[in-house]
Amino acid sequence: MIGLKNILRNAVSGMSASQVGLTTVGHNIANAGVEGYSRQQVHLGTRDPLRVVAGTQEMSQIGQGARVGNIMRAHDSFIEGQIMRDRLGKGFHGGRQQALAILERLVDNGASPTIGDRLDDFFNSLSELSQNPSSLGTREMVLESADRLASSFESMAVESREVQESIDRELREHVDKINSLADIVSQMNVAAGSIEASGKMANDFRDRRDQAIRELSDLIDIRVNAMPSGGHAISLANGFSLVQGDAVARLQLTPDPANNGLFGVEHVSTSGVVTDITRRLNQGEVGGLLDVRDRIVPTHMLEVDTLAFNINQEVNTIHQAGFGLDGVGNRDLFTQIAGIPGAALAMRLDPAIAGSPDQLAAATDPLAVPGDNRNLQDLVSIRDSRLPGLGSVTFTSYYAEIVRSVGSEVAQNTRNLDVQEARFNQSEALRNSIEGVSIDDEMVDLTRFQKHFEASARVMDTVNRLMDEIMSLVR
Amino acid sequence: MRISDSQRFALPQLRIGKLRTQQVNIGEALASGQRINRPSDDPLGARMVVDLNSEHRRVKQFERNIDAGRHLLQLADGVLDEANNTLLRAKEIGIRGVNGIMSQNDRDFMADDILSFRDHLKNLANTRTQNRYIFGGFISDTPPYDNAFAFVGDTNKTQYEVGDGELVDATTTGGLAFGDGTANTTDVFDNLQQLADAVRAGNVPDMETELGRLEQSLEQVVTVRQRVGLNLNRLSAAETITEYMKERLPDALSQIQDTDFTQAVSDLKVVENTLQATLATSSRLMNGSSLLDYL
Numbered sequence: 001m002i003g004l005k006n007i008l009r010n011a012v013s014g015m016s017a018s019q020v021g022l023t024t025v026g027h028n029i030a031n032a033g034v035e036g037y038s039r040q041q042v043h044l045g046t047r048d049p050l051r052v053v054a055g056t057q058e059m060s061q062i063g064q065g066a067r068v069g070n071i072m073r074a075h076d077s078f079i080e081g082q083i084m085r086d087r088l089g090k091g092f093h094g095g096r097q098q099a100l101a102i103l104e105r106l107v108d109n110g111a112s113p114t115i116g117d118r119l120d121d122f123f124n125s126l127s128e129l130s131q132n133p134s135s136l137g138t139r140e141m142v143l144e145s146a147d148r149l150a151s152s153f154e155s156m157a158v159e160s161r162e163v164q165e166s167i168d169r170e171l172r173e174h175v176d177k178i179n180s181l182a183d184i185v186s187q188m189n190v191a192a193g194s195i196e197a198s199g200k201m202a203n204d205f206r207d208r209r210d211q212a213i214r215e216l217s218d219l220i221d222i223r224v225n226a227m228p229s230g231g232h233a234i235s236l237a238n239g240f241s242l243v244q245g246d247a248v249a250r251l252q253l254t255p256d257p258a259n260n261g262l263f264g265v266e267h268v269s270t271s272g273v274v275t276d277i278t279r280r281l282n283q284g285e286v287g288g289l290l291d292v293r294d295r296i297v298p299t300h301m302l303e304v305d306t307l308a309f310n311i312n313q314e315v316n317t318i319h320q321a322g323f324g325l326d327g328v329g330n331r332d333l334f335t336q337i338a339g340i341p342g343a344a345l346a347m348r349l350d351p352a353i354a355g356s357p358d359q360l361a362a363a364t365d366p367l368a369v370p371g372d373n374r375n376l377q378d379l380v381s382i383r384d385s386r387l388p389g390l391g392s393v394t395f396t397s398y399y400a401e402i403v404r405s406v407g408s409e410v411a412q413n414t415r416n417l418d419v420q421e422a423r424f425n426q427s428e429a430l431r432n433s434i435e436g437v438s439i440d441d442e443m444v445d446l447t448r449f450q451k452h453f454e455a456s457a458r459v460m461d462t463v464n465r466l467m468d469e470i471m472s473l474v475r
Numbered sequence: 476m477r478i479s480d481s482q483r484f485a486l487p488q489l490r491i492g493k494l495r496t497q498q499v500n501i502g503e504a505l506a507s508g509q510r511i512n513r514p515s516d517d518p519l520g521a522r523m524v525v526d527l528n529s530e531h532r533r534v535k536q537f538e539r540n541i542d543a544g545r546h547l548l549q550l551a552d553g554v555l556d557e558a559n560n561t562l563l564r565a566k567e568i569g570i571r572g573v574n575g576i577m578s579q580n581d582r583d584f585m586a587d588d589i590l591s592f593r594d595h596l597k598n599l600a601n602t603r604t605q606n607r608y609i610f611g612g613f614i615s616d617t618p619p620y621d622n623a624f625a626f627v628g629d630t631n632k633t634q635y636e637v638g639d640g641e642l643v644d645a646t647t648t649g650g651l652a653f654g655d656g657t658a659n660t661t662d663v664f665d666n667l668q669q670l671a672d673a674v675r676a677g678n679v680p681d682m683e684t685e686l687g688r689l690e691q692s693l694e695q696v697v698t699v700r701q702r703v704g705l706n707l708n709r710l711s712a713a714e715t716i717t718e719y720m721k722e723r724l725p726d727a728l729s730q731i732q733d734t735d736f737t738q739a740v741s742d743l744k745v746v747e748n749t750l751q752a753t754l755a756t757s758s759r760l761m762n763g764s765s766l767l768d769y770l
Contacts, residue, residue, distance in 0.1 A: 032480050039479075108514050108521065110507075120529050124536040127636055131543040131645070134607055134615055363613070371613035371646075373633055380636060383533075396529045404522035407514025414515065425489055429482055436479025443766035 004470075006050070006062070008463045013065030014456030017044050020068045021449035025442050032437040036211030038073040039437045040203050045069040073203040074435045080210065083431055084217040084224075086424040088284050091218040093417035095288025096296075099167055100410045103297060106159050107406045115156060115307070116399040118149040123383045126376050129362065134325070134370035139357035146333060147349040153308045157345035160301050161260075167293040168253075168263045174219050174286050175251045175265065178242075182234070184212040186248045189231035193245075196230050221283040238280040240267045262293065296409060301344070303402050309343035310389045312336070314382045322361030322375030329366060331359055487757030494750040501743045504734040511732045520731045527731070531724040537637050537717045541710050544635040544645035548707045551609055551647055554602050555700040558652070561599070562693050565592045565667055569686045572674040579677075586675035593667040597624060600649045610649025619649045624664035626655045637713040644706050652699040654692075661691040 021042045031037040045068075049061035108114050113121075125145040129138045188209035192202035209232060216222055221237035227245065234243040242249050247270045256264035256278070264278045265286070278294075281287050312334045319333040332350045337343045353359045363372030386392045393401070504510055514521035568585050575581075600610050601618040611619035611628030619628035630650050634642040648655070654662035666688045673681035 104513055104515055108525075110509075110512055114525075116525050116529060117532075120532040124532060127536045127540060130633075131540060131635060132605060132607060135605070365613070368613035368629060368631060371607065371611065371615035371633060372631065377634065377636065377642065381640075384640070396526060400522045400525035400529075403514050403525050404518045407516075407518035407521050410513075410515035411518055425485075429485070432479045432482045432485070433477045436481045438477065438479045440766045441477075443770055447770060 004463050004466055006064070008460060010063065010065035011456045011459035011463060013047065013067065014459070015453055017042075017066040017068050018449040018453040018456065020071075021445065021452070024071060025446045025449065028437045029439065029442050032439065032442075036207055036214065037437070038075055038203070038207055038210075038435040039441075040071050040073045042071050043069040070201050071203060072201060073207065075206075076431070076434050079427060079431045079434065080214075082427045083214060083424070084222075086420065086427050087214060087217045088221055090417070090420040090424045091285035092283050092288040092291075093413055093420050095170075095285035096292050096413050097288075097417055099163055099289065099292040100296070100406075100413055102163050102166075103160070103292070103300065104406050104410045106156060106163070107300075108403050113148075113152070114399075114403075115149075115152045115304070116396060116403070118145070118152040119311075119395055119399065121145045122149045123380055126380050129360075130373040130376040130380065133362035133373040133376060136357050139360045139362075142360060143349065143354065143357055147354070149311075150334060150347040150349050153304065153344040153347040156304055157301065157342075160297050160304075164260075164262055164293050164297055167289045170289055171263055171265070171286065172253060174289070175253055178216060178219055178251055178286075179248075181212045181216045182243050182248050182250075185209055185216075185232060185234060185243045186246050188212070189243070190246045193230050217284065219284045220281060220286050236267070236277070236280075237283070238277065240275065240277060241269065244270070259294070265290075300402060300406060302340070303398075303405075305340050305343040306390065307344075307395065307398055307402070308347045309337055309340045310387055311395060312343065312347060313389075314385070314387065315379065318375065318378050318382065319361050321364070322378070323363045323366040323369065323372075324359040324361050325363075325370050326358060327366035327369055328359070329361060331361060333360070483760050483763075487753065487760055490753050491750070491757065494746055494753060497746045498743065498750065501739055501746060505736070505739050505743065508734055509732050510734045517731075524728060524732050527724055527728050530720070531728070534717050534720045534724065537713070538721065540635045541637050541714050541717065544637065544643060545707065545710050547604070547609055547633075547645045548703050548710065550602065550604055552700060552703045552707065554599050554609075555652060555696055555703065558596055558599050558696050559693065559700065561592050561595055562663070562689065562696060565589050565670065566686065566689050566693070569670050569674065569682055569689065572677075573679055573682050573686070582675055582677055586671040589667055589671040589674060593624075593664055593671070596653065596663060596667070600653045609646055610652070612646070612648045612650070620653070620664070624662075624668075626650050626653070630655065637710060638716055641713060643709045643713065644702075647699055647703055647706075652696050654695075661688055661695055663692040663695070666692050 021044075024040050024042045028039050044066050047064035047067045049063055051061050052059040108116075122142075122145045125138075125142045129135070129142050132138065188205045192205040192209065195202040195205070213222070213224055213232070213234065216234070222242065223235050223237055225233045225235070227233050229245065231245045232243070233241070233245070235241045240249070249270050250268040252266050252268055252274075253263040254266055255261045256276075259278075264276050265281055267275045267277045269275075278290065281290055316332045316334055316336065320330050323329040324331065331353060333353060335346070335348045335350045337346050362376045363369050364374040364378070365372050383396070384394060386394060390398045503512055511517050511520050511524060565588075568588055572582065572585055597620050600620050602609055603618075607615040608617065608619055608628070609615075611617065612631040613633070614628045615633075617627060619626060621627050626649070628649060630648045632644040632648060633646040635645040637643050650656075651660060652663075654660045654664065654666075656662065666685060670682065670685035670689065673679075673685055
């Protein structure tokens with residue numbers, strides 16, 4: 001026999017189901033602005049019916065009310081994977097952008113004189129001196145312009161190094177962030193694991209873990225594997241494990257003597273094995289920064305060094321062949337440089353000639369001083385010589401080519417960054433469309449659960465009246 | 476497609492951000508007047524700008540060299556003109572000495588005149604500007620003719636670069652004009668000295684010999700002066716080219732790097748219109764009513 005108590009139980013089950021629904025709506029609305037939050041939905045189920053059996057025959061089944069099933073979050077693994085890839089690409093080009101822009105400013109910022117300008121000034125001052133090689137004032141001017149040319153090379157070398165060092169500081173921040181994100185993933189693995197062992201979904205912990213994973217993929221290329229135990233294992237794309245359940249590996253930075261003391265990125269496994277993985281990090285923001293630091297800056301510095309070395313050699317060779325006002329020859333204008341690497345940094349006006357403008361070798365004939373300007377003409381003429389050391393172009397053309405290649409590197413990266421950002425925004429919109437909270441939706445649900453609650457309460461009220469009715473019979 | 480609330484806010488943020496960037500970029504091009512403000516704005520253009528700027532500076536240096544060379548050559552021209560006149564006056568006196576019957580006193584006067592011309596010529600040959608003796612060749616710090624009227628300069632000419640690989644003699648050696656002490660040239664000073672001696676002695680045959688040499692002296696000076704004129708002409712020719720380049724190079728530079736104002740202003744207008752539309756829709760999108768307002 002079905003008692004009134006049964007109806008009451010059904011009403012209560014409905015009321016508590018709608019309360020859970022209302023709670024979830026409230027949760028969704030409260031978290032509408034939280035990054036990485038996925039909206040949650042209550043899945044209601046029916047309780048197992050009461051079976052009425054007469055003898056061996058099943059007469060009927062009587063409903064026992066509603067049951068709150070699982071609360072699920074809206075989640076699309078396919079889009080999540082897409083987003084990770086897009087964030088990786090965006091991170092790579094974004095990481096390069098800032099450093100490239102600084103490099104570009106070094107080469108040509110449109111305001112302060114560049115190496116190219118200094119080169120012109122130097123040759124022009126030689127040409128000016130050829131008008132009257134006996135003028136000490138003009139000789140002084142030549143030495144000054146040679147000094148400025150040398151120091152423009154030197155400061156280019158120094159500032160390129162500064163670009164690399166500021167990249168190192170940024171790497172430090174990124175590595176710290178990777179480590180703390182890895183910690184979050186492992187903590188969430190533990191937290192979610194203990195809840196999900198009982199068959200419930202740990203939506204909020206999963207959201208936080210997913211968000212940490214998304215942020216990780218801004219920085220480095222990672223692979224995510226769901227483990228049978230329910231946690232997520234994260235490994236770097238090159239196979240090194242970062243998180244395995246609750247075990248976390250570490251990344252650390254150590255100055256690498258083989259790379260001028262710049263940081264190497266090392267992986268410290270959970271068992272303490274240290275491996276240098278710098279060369280294997282070529283994606284994400286970390287990859288972008290390393291690309292600028294270890295490939296682009298050194299490539300351009302090599303070009304600048306080559307230019308400095310060739311100028312140094314050519315100018316000195318001719319200068320040595322000439323004679324100063326004192327009739328003495330075989331002097332250097334720039335301090336001799338051993339080889340191309342580090343040439344820009346070592347570029348300097350020879351200290352012996354600095355302050356002694358009379359030593360400037362303007363003459364080809366030691367007896368024809370002070371009027372002989374033929375060595376100056378020879379010096380001026382190297383401005384136009386196409387040097388094999390520079391790929392058979394002139395100094396100016398070689399410098400112009402450096403400007404072009406840095407410029408196009410930046411322009412290309414800007415374009416790529418735009419594309420990656422557009423892609424990211426698209427997939428992010430798609431993710432939001434599926435996983436994001438819509439106030440309109442929640443209002444509908446809010447009303448639905450409210451009405452549902454009211455209806456269940458009405459059922460209870462009815463049972464209550466029936467009870468009264470029965471009680472009055474007894475009286 | 477389902478639109479979540481975060482999308483309603485992300486979209487305006489994104490679009491407005493992009494449009495503001497465009498606005499700033501066009502604004503920069505308008506304010507600086509330059510389309511290329513950094514190499515990445517147009518890498519190939521930036522490369523050409525470096526080359527053209529370098530060429531422009533070089534042309535300006537050529538111009539300075541031309542001006543300096545012209546100063547020297549015009550000075551030499553004036554000096555040689557004066558030398559020519561001086562020799563002609565000496566010649567007049569010499570001819571009077573041959574023809575006229577005059578007293579020893581007159582002859583002494585005439586001889587002294589010729590000698591003073593000789594001194595004047597030496598001063599001319601030792602002309603100096605900007606602390607350099609223009610007829611001394613490379614030995615520009617000492618007077619090319621010493622007190623004994625001997626040539627102590629050399630025969631080198633100072634060349635100025637006045638165009639790409641184009642060198643012009645900006646000085647001439649005094650030795651060729653006034654005698655360098657070798658048999659190749661007539662020693663103008665000795666010539667005048669001998670003439671003065673002959674006039675003083677009334678020695679007509681000697682006077683005639685020296686007047687003959689004087690013709691050679693004159694021809695020597697004129698020849699050198701012609702060469703100076705020739706070099707002045709070369710300077711003018713070179714100047715025509717530098718002038719042309721000086722006009723053309725800024726044009727070429729401006730074609731590459733200057734902002735096309737009409738284009739930029741109309742681009743800016745388009746961006747601003749879009750921005751306004753975006754701002755208007757964004758406010759609708761963000762403040763637009765939701766179901767919330769009706770429950």
